[in-house]
Amino acid sequence: MTDNKADNVPAVSMSGVNKWFGDFQVLKNIELNVSVGEKIVICGPSGSGKSTLIRCVCKLEDHQQGEISVLGTELNDDVANIDEIRREVGMVFQQFNLFPHMTVLENCTLALNLVRKKNRKEAEDIAMSLLEKVHIPDQAKKYPGELSGGQQQRVAIARSLCMNPEIMLFDEPTSALDPEMISEVLDVMVSLAEEGMTMLCVTHEMGFARRVADRVIFMDQGEIVEQNDPISFFDNPANERTKLFLSQILHH
Amino acid sequence: MRSGIKSLNTASNTSAPPDASLSHRIKRNLFDTPFDSLLTGVCGLVLAYLLYQIVDWAFLSSIWTAEQEPLCRDASGACWSVIDARHRIILFGLFPFEEHWRSTLACVVMIGTIVASCFPWFWTGKKLSVLWLCGFGTFYLLMHGGLFGLSVITPEKWGGLALTIFIFAAVSLIGMPLSILLALGRRSKLPIIARMVGLFIDFFRSLPLLTILFAAAVITPFLLPGWLQGDKLYRVIVGFAIFFACYQAENIRAGLQAIPAGQDEAGLTLGLNYRQRVSRIQLPQAFRNSLPSIVNQFVITFKETSIVTIVGFFEILASGQAAYGTGQWTQHYIEVYVFIAAIYFVFVFSLSRYGAYLEKKLRVGHD
Numbered sequence: 001m002t003d004n005k006a007d008n009v010p011a012v013s014m015s016g017v018n019k020w021f022g023d024f025q026v027l028k029n030i031e032l033n034v035s036v037g038e039k040i041v042i043c044g045p046s047g048s049g050k051s052t053l054i055r056c057v058c059k060l061e062d063h064q065q066g067e068i069s070v071l072g073t074e075l076n077d078d079v080a081n082i083d084e085i086r087r088e089v090g091m092v093f094q095q096f097n098l099f100p101h102m103t104v105l106e107n108c109t110l111a112l113n114l115v116r117k118k119n120r121k122e123a124e125d126i127a128m129s130l131l132e133k134v135h136i137p138d139q140a141k142k143y144p145g146e147l148s149g150g151q152q153q154r155v156a157i158a159r160s161l162c163m164n165p166e167i168m169l170f171d172e173p174t175s176a177l178d179p180e181m182i183s184e185v186l187d188v189m190v191s192l193a194e195e196g197m198t199m200l201c202v203t204h205e206m207g208f209a210r211r212v213a214d215r216v217i218f219m220d221q222g223e224i225v226e227q228n229d230p231i232s233f234f235d236n237p238a239n240e241r242t243k244l245f246l247s248q249i250l251h252h
Numbered sequence: 253m254r255s256g257i258k259s260l261n262t263a264s265n266t267s268a269p270p271d272a273s274l275s276h277r278i279k280r281n282l283f284d285t286p287f288d289s290l291l292t293g294v295c296g297l298v299l300a301y302l303l304y305q306i307v308d309w310a311f312l313s314s315i316w317t318a319e320q321e322p323l324c325r326d327a328s329g330a331c332w333s334v335i336d337a338r339h340r341i342i343l344f345g346l347f348p349f350e351e352h353w354r355s356t357l358a359c360v361v362m363i364g365t366i367v368a369s370c371f372p373w374f375w376t377g378k379k380l381s382v383l384w385l386c387g388f389g390t391f392y393l394l395m396h397g398g399l400f401g402l403s404v405i406t407p408e409k410w411g412g413l414a415l416t417i418f419i420f421a422a423v424s425l426i427g428m429p430l431s432i433l434l435a436l437g438r439r440s441k442l443p444i445i446a447r448m449v450g451l452f453i454d455f456f457r458s459l460p461l462l463t464i465l466f467a468a469a470v471i472t473p474f475l476l477p478g479w480l481q482g483d484k485l486y487r488v489i490v491g492f493a494i495f496f497a498c499y500q501a502e503n504i505r506a507g508l509q510a511i512p513a514g515q516d517e518a519g520l521t522l523g524l525n526y527r528q529r530v531s532r533i534q535l536p537q538a539f540r541n542s543l544p545s546i547v548n549q550f551v552i553t554f555k556e557t558s559i560v561t562i563v564g565f566f567e568i569l570a571s572g573q574a575a576y577g578t579g580q581w582t583q584h585y586i587e588v589y590v591f592i593a594a595i596y597f598v599f600v601f602s603l604s605r606y607g608a609y610l611e612k613k614l615r616v617g618h619d
């Protein structure tokens with residue numbers, strides 16, 4: 001999947017990115033390169049701009065300064081290229097955001113029909129194979145409201161994967177879940193990582209970070225404060241703010 | 253009232269099995285204390301007396317056929333002779349007598365179209381468009397004529413039930429798509445469009461319907477060039493449809509506003525364009541969210557069709573007045589109004605029951 005991409009084209013590259021909400025600067029001079037196949041975990045205190053950062057990658061938010069490129073295409077106001085990018089980037093939300101008026105299967109086939117122009121049979125085959133991958137093919141005919149949170153989040157992952165994206169973005173995918181359901185979602189994410197998917201995950205699941213991340217990024221007040229491989233990051237944090245944050249999330 | 257409160261208390265306090273027998277429940281709710289029994293007895297007697305009076309008036313002591321009309325003077329019951337003799341005026345207005353079959357058939361076709369579009373199977377843009385194009389086309393052809401050897405009957409001769417149904421259907425047909433456009437327009441990201449649409453909606457909502465219909469009937473001919481005017485009936489319908497759409501747009505907008513922002517974002521990240529997100533994600537949820545008020549608007553509109561009398565159309569209420577307005581029938585207006593009320597009731601009650609059914613159906617599998 002990755003070899004046909006030209007060498008050295010990063011999956012995501014951000015340089016000098018600044019973003020404001022009104023007077024409030026959410027992102028400050030962000031420099032980030034993610035190569036194809038790399039798995040990044042982003043953590044940091046609430047309100048530090050993590051969500052905003054990955055939402056910029058699929059253009060759910062506009063940035064005001066700097067450059068963001070995804071798979072070699074720059075994100076600007078050109079509509080055609082935005083749609084093209086969005087098809088290559090999957091996003092999983094904290095609140096699942098499944099379509100409540102459609103069955104699980106319809107949730108998955110919607111974009112296959114409308115965007116990828118698959119016929120009904122093809123779309124359902126693809127959707128079923130991905131529902132199997134997230135271990136819930138038997139729930140295909142149910143409505144999202146009939147599923148548990150963990151099941152809903154796995155459907156949301158399958159729905160994104162149906163579009164066969166090059167990059168997957170996760171925004172705190174387990175934060176809205178009851179504790180006993182977290183691992184079923186993380187298991188799916190781990191196996192996705194093992195298949196070589198390029199992933200940017202905002203999460204505070206440090207076990208997951210240690211296991212799959214190539215790099216852990218710590219954000220605070222809109223800045224990337226520190227980044228390192230997981231072992232060095234957790235065992236030898238360099239920055240004071242990182243140390244404080246790690247002590248807060250690890251000891252409770 | 254009293255027994256109602258009592259029943260609530262017993263339901264929450266005791267551990268009576270939920271499948272307590274009917275006679276047991278009746279006893280508990282209606283005859284629990286001597287006072288309850290007295291109250292129940294008195295109310296029951298009053299109700300029974302009223303019911304008997306109504307049945308007696310409508311069925312037992314009533315006169316049924318037109319020929320028996322002379323008996324009406326001495327009968328204590330209803331004189332349904334007036335309906336037997338004059339129902340064609342009520343149902344068809346001034347429509348030429350020998351063409352009444354066309355008006356009947358047109359009504360059947362239109363009611364069929366309305367009923368068909370109540371089935372979820374038809375709920376795609378394409379199917380609904382085809383259905384309504386065929387239904388409305390057939391209705392119009394039958395009423396207006398001019399093709400296939402049907403004589404031309406111009407709208408000023410239309411009347412009665414057919415006119416009421418025509419106005420209701422036409423207002424809905426023009427008004428619903430317009431209301432969706434207005435609702436989406438008012439939520440536009442472009443401030444100019446949102447502002448203008450908002451102004452448009454608030455302007456028409458702050459005028460009485462009567463004013464709008466008068467303007468459409470009487471004033472627009474001075475403002476519009478001849479080829480744009482059309483028949484007075486069509487102008488009135490367009491005015492009515494705009495009024496309907498402005499209210500319905502606000503109902504739909506309320507439904508749109510209740511959808512979490514994440515729904516649209518999920519659509520965006522899947523690569524759906526604006527049209528696809530609106531038609532597949534937003535509108536279905538908006539309709540589900542504000543179904544009660546959307547159905548309510550249809551009910552109000554059906555009843556408000558009678559207001560077109562004011563600008564000179566003989567819809568069912570006006571043609572009913574014409575039906576009892578002459579000769580020997582003048583005293584029998586009550587029977588005519590009861591008959592018309594029954595027709596209204598059938599339509600409006602079906603509409604509300606359908607709304608209730610839909611609410612239940614759409615809730616399946618959600619929250």
Ligand SMILES: Nc1ncnc2c1ncn2[C@@H]1O[C@H](COP(=O)(O)OP(=O)(O)O)[C@@H](O)[C@H]1O
Nearest residue numbers: 021022026044045046047048049050051052053
């Ligand atoms: N649409 C918005 N308008 C104004 N401020 C916002 C908006 N979205 C986020 N913010 C603010 O930006 C900051 C960063 O938000 P976010 O990226 O969601 O942080 P995180 O995901 O790290 O908790 C927060 O202070 C938040 O209040």
Ligand SMILES: [Mg+2]
Nearest residue numbers: 050051052172
């Ligand atoms: Mg966040």
